Amino acid sequence: MMLRRKRLMVMAGIVFVLTILCIYFYFDPTNRYFPRCPFLSVTGFECPGCGSQRALHALLHGDIAAVWHLNAALIVLVPLLIALFVAELLGPQRAPRYYNALNSSYVIWGTAIFIVVWWVVRNVI
Numbered sequence: 001m002m003l004r005r006k007r008l009m010v011m012a013g014i015v016f017v018l019t020i021l022c023i024y025f026y027f028d029p030t031n032r033y034f035p036r037c038p039f040l041s042v043t044g045f046e047c048p049g050c051g052s053q054r055a056l057h058a059l060l061h062g063d064i065a066a067v068w069h070l071n072a073a074l075i076v077l078v079p080l081l082i083a084l085f086v087a088e089l090l091g092p093q094r095a096p097r098y099y100n101a102l103n104s105s106y107v108i109w110g111t112a113i114f115i116v117v118w119w120v121v122r123n124v125i
Helices: 002-026 038-043 052-060 064-071 073-094 096-102 105-124
Strands: none
Touching (some): 052 073, 073 096
């Protein structure tokens, strides 16, 4: 019963991600229907995710230069998110070393530090 529920959750997650990717592929996020960054609106500073919607649109169209310009952190974080998703799909039973390595405190803290440094650097430069 639990395996069936997990499969259903994985399938729902895949459908959700594919739907989001289709939306960002076919629609330009610069139009008024996409959400704006509340942090940028209130403070005038960019958050670590600012530009991610436009960068994802550019990435789906293969424009790496635009991705770099809009949100360079996305180039690092997308492969990490994919690796984490694969590790979660495989689980600790099928690939314990892979799962444990990606869920280690080093990766978690390293990612958190990377995001904070990116946040500061993008507002200073």
